[in-house]
Amino acid sequence: MSGRRGGNRIRGPQSALTDFLAANNISAAQIRDEYERRLREAGQDENAGEGASNATPQQATATPSAVDTAEEVAEEEEEKTKKRKRSQKEAIDKIKKAKASKKPKKKGKGGGSDDDDDDYDDDFATDMYKKAKPMPGQFEHCEICSKRFTVTPYSKEGPEGGLLCTPCGKELAKEQKQEKKAASKPAGRRRRKLESDRLDGIASGGAKSLMQLCIEKVAKHHEDVEELGDIPPTVLEKLSEIFSKKRVMKSRTLRLFLRPDLQSVIVHDAAYLELEDYRQMFAIVPNMRRLVLANACQMKDEAVEYMIERCHKLQHLQLYAANLITNDMWAGLFQEMGQELEVVKLKWLDASFEDHSVREMVQCCPRLERVKLKLCRRIGEDAVAALAELPNLKHLSLQIGRPVPTDVLCSLVVQRGAALRTLSLEKFLDADDSILQAVHDNCNVLSKFRFCENDTATDAGYTALFTNWRNPALTFVDINSTRDVDNNNPEGPEEAIGIASPGFRALMAHSGSAIKHLDIASCRHIELSAFMDVFNGAQTYPMLEHINVSFCNRVDTSVVVGIFKSCPALKKLVAFGCFDVQDVVVPRDCVVIGIPRAADAIEQFGVGIGVDEAIGRMVEVGA
Amino acid sequence: MSSELTDYVTLVSSDGFSFVVQRSCACISGAIKRMLDPAYGFTESRTNTCRFENMSGAVLEKVCEYFYYKEKYQDAKDAPDMDFPLELALELLIAADYLDV
Numbered sequence: 001m002s003g004r005r006g007g008n009r010i011r012g013p014q015s016a017l018t019d020f021l022a023a024n025n026i027s028a029a030q031i032r033d034e035y036e037r038r039l040r041e042a043g044q045d046e047n048a049g050e051g052a053s054n055a056t057p058q059q060a061t062a063t064p065s066a067v068d069t070a071e072e073v074a075e076e077e078e079e080k081t082k083k084r085k086r087s088q089k090e091a092i093d094k095i096k097k098a099k100a101s102k103k104p105k106k107k108g109k110g111g112g113s114d115d116d117d118d119d120y121d122d123d124f125a126t127d128m129y130k131k132a133k134p135m136p137g138q139f140e141h142c143e144i145c146s147k148r149f150t151v152t153p154y155s156k157e158g159p160e161g162g163l164l165c166t167p168c169g170k171e172l173a174k175e176q177k178q179e180k181k182a183a184s185k186p187a188g189r190r191r192r193k194l195e196s197d198r199l200d201g202i203a204s205g206g207a208k209s210l211m212q213l214c215i216e217k218v219a220k221h222h223e224d225v226e227e228l229g230d231i232p233p234t235v236l237e238k239l240s241e242i243f244s245k246k247r248v249m250k251s252r253t254l255r256l257f258l259r260p261d262l263q264s265v266i267v268h269d270a271a272y273l274e275l276e277d278y279r280q281m282f283a284i285v286p287n288m289r290r291l292v293l294a295n296a297c298q299m300k301d302e303a304v305e306y307m308i309e310r311c312h313k314l315q316h317l318q319l320y321a322a323n324l325i326t327n328d329m330w331a332g333l334f335q336e337m338g339q340e341l342e343v344v345k346l347k348w349l350d351a352s353f354e355d356h357s358v359r360e361m362v363q364c365c366p367r368l369e370r371v372k373l374k375l376c377r378r379i380g381e382d383a384v385a386a387l388a389e390l391p392n393l394k395h396l397s398l399q400i401g402r403p404v405p406t407d408v409l410c411s412l413v414v415q416r417g418a419a420l421r422t423l424s425l426e427k428f429l430d431a432d433d434s435i436l437q438a439v440h441d442n443c444n445v446l447s448k449f450r451f452c453e454n455d456t457a458t459d460a461g462y463t464a465l466f467t468n469w470r471n472p473a474l475t476f477v478d479i480n481s482t483r484d485v486d487n488n489n490p491e492g493p494e495e496a497i498g499i500a501s502p503g504f505r506a507l508m509a510h511s512g513s514a515i516k517h518l519d520i521a522s523c524r525h526i527e528l529s530a531f532m533d534v535f536n537g538a539q540t541y542p543m544l545e546h547i548n549v550s551f552c553n554r555v556d557t558s559v560v561v562g563i564f565k566s567c568p569a570l571k572k573l574v575a576f577g578c579f580d581v582q583d584v585v586v587p588r589d590c591v592v593i594g595i596p597r598a599a600d601a602i603e604q605f606g607v608g609i610g611v612d613e614a615i616g617r618m619v620e621v622g623a
Numbered sequence: 624m625s626s627e628l629t630d631y632v633t634l635v636s637s638d639g640f641s642f643v644v645q646r647s648c649a650c651i652s653g654a655i656k657r658m659l660d661p662a663y664g665f666t667e668s669r670t671n672t673c674r675f676e677n678m679s680g681a682v683l684e685k686v687c688e689y690f691y692y693k694e695k696y697q698d699a700k701d702a703p704d705m706d707f708p709l710e711l712a713l714e715l716l717i718a719a720d721y722l723d724v
Contacts, residue, residue, distance in 0.1 A: 206696050207692060207693045207697075208702070209724055210718075210719040210722075211724065213689075213704060214715045221712075224709065228713060229713060231720075232717070235716060235720050
């Protein structure tokens with residue numbers, strides 16, 4: 001449209017003479033006069049459209065005396081050039097729009113509509129007052145490169161207010177775009193990203209580690225990386241993690257992580273990998289001892305067959321969501337590879353893997369030391385009973401959806417307890433005090449104990465477990481969500497279900513010297529007095545790094561202060577839903593997450609102040 | 624040689640470039656810190672010079688830059704990420720692993 005309008009003035013190639021005259025600016029005066037006349041006409045046209053007969057004050061000031069004559073001419077010509085004038089006005093309109101890009105687009109194709117006429121007038125007048133700009137079709141010298149060019153409705157305005165030639169205009173637009181991008185990103189998104197990183201444990205105050213920076217850089221440019229070279233396996237694992245996190249672990253990138261000398265293949269997101277990729281994996285790294293494939297949803301029987309054929313040294317097998325593997329293949333896998341296997345971790349299996357598969361595993365894998373079975377939908381009681389027969393079991397982690405009778409679980413603990421280093425029982429809702437008693441009686445080398453999401457075991461059971469226990473102090477305790485939830489009884493039962501004050505005191509008395517990780521989230525019955533006694537500042541827990549007291553609603557600010565004092569090694573305190581905690585000042589090297597009334601962030605991070613100073617400041621705030 | 628700790632230490636790359644940096648910065652790296660600790664009695668702690676046969680000058684320069692960057696943003700809440708050329712990323716990665724930074 002504007003092209004056609006421009007055509008009113010630029011009619012094809014010009015004669016050499018016209019070109020020459022124009023090039024030498026011979027008709028400069030005439031050009032200017034004409035220009036001013038046209039501007040004026042356009043202004044009058046606007047007023048006419050508005051219904052106002054008189055020129056506005058802006059216009060009066062904007063048109064210098066030299067225009068007086070032009071005005072007469074304009075009046076004469078007005079009628080016969082009505083049509084042309086209209087298109088000129090539109091062109092002006094257009095060029096102005098192009099220049100003042102900050103103005104929102106509101107003008108219709110048919111020129112200024114009534115509602116924005118005032119606006120138009122204003123801008124128009126000031127524009128004209130500032131500097132007379134050439135019309136589309138005329139020549140102008142570019143403000144930046146000083147080259148001559150033809151003005152079009154699209155010509156951009158330079159930093160000084162002049163017009164720019166097309167190449168310079170493009171450059172400028174590009175720069176502006178980049179600036180906009182750079183300026184818009186920091187505020188919101190960067191801060192959220194930073195908090196997310198901290199919650200992930202990547203960033204911990206101050207600058208990121210050089211390793212982290214490099215890993216992020218490599219992951220960002222994963223498409224350009226040809227090979228990773230002789231990177232140490234630990235770094236390779238970290239890279240693999242971040243590749244999975246960014247969902248770029250595909251056929252091409254997988255190759256980067258396959259090296260014949262490697263002893264492990266670790267892919268935390270194998271969702272994109274297909275049969276061919278699995279073949280490649282087992283072909284290139286036949287000596288792998290450790291295989292971790294999460295989201296292995298495309299891993300089929302053929303892939304497993306090939307693995308059985310190629311990898312004879314596999315000791316550690318960890319598969320999540322490998323639902324295309326049939327029961328027969330599971331059995332075959334354990335029969336063929338069982339002699340070597342020491343670790344089996346399986347999660348999220350719901351299409352196959354039955355109780356008899358577990359039995360097969362127990363029979364074929366005498367060396368199994370570590371077993372984790374979580375969210376495998378088809379296994380239940382029989383599987384638990386079968387696991388009790390594993391002679392070398394040292395680490396056990398179970399989460400089973402189907403109900404498992406307490407006595408079966410108990411007999412497992414009784415039979416294997418003596419050798420267990422770690423025991424994790426999640427969501428065994430019906431497990432009662434007898435399990436805790438079995439742990440107390442049988443386990444004596446346990447270092448990690450998880451018993452969460454249970455609403456049957458009572459505080460007396462926990463107290464008994466942690467009192468006079470032969471087992472040395474635990475380093476990891478997770479007994480979160482051990483409580484009874486009943487909508488008809490929101491205050492909770494009279495007799496405490498789940499760990500309560502005496503149990504908590506007993507736990508910390510037993511394990512306080514070695515405990516590193518303590519999770520007592522949603523343990524509703526622990527009273528303020530118990531927290532105050534345990535974290536009293538005098539008693540210290542030298543190893544304790546990570547505490548989760550979320551939804552322990554008795555926790556208040558003084559408990560948090562006590563935690564800071566009593567735990568010199570504290571790195572992270574999680575306290576969602578502790579509504580009595582206010583105005584915490586966090587000491588150096590420590591992260592506090594989830595304080596509900598934190599003014600600026602969910603997560604608070606200690607900078608540059610020690611525990612004493614932090615506590616001092618808290619007292620000031622409180623006073 | 625000198626028994627007291629100097630303020631500056633020298634880091635030398637495999638191709639002979641040497642970088643004189645503040646001791647406090649260099650000790651951000653756990654590896655360098657141990658090298659320079661007189662308690663361990665390594666040669667490095669007596670000469671206050673660390674040679675890195677596995678790092679080129681370009682990499683070591685970036686590492687030094689990182690030390691200063693890290694110290695500058697030690698207590699900052701949101702530090703901007705340091706930038707470096709992509710082609711150095713993998714070598715830097717290995718260096719970072721080695722130096723424990």
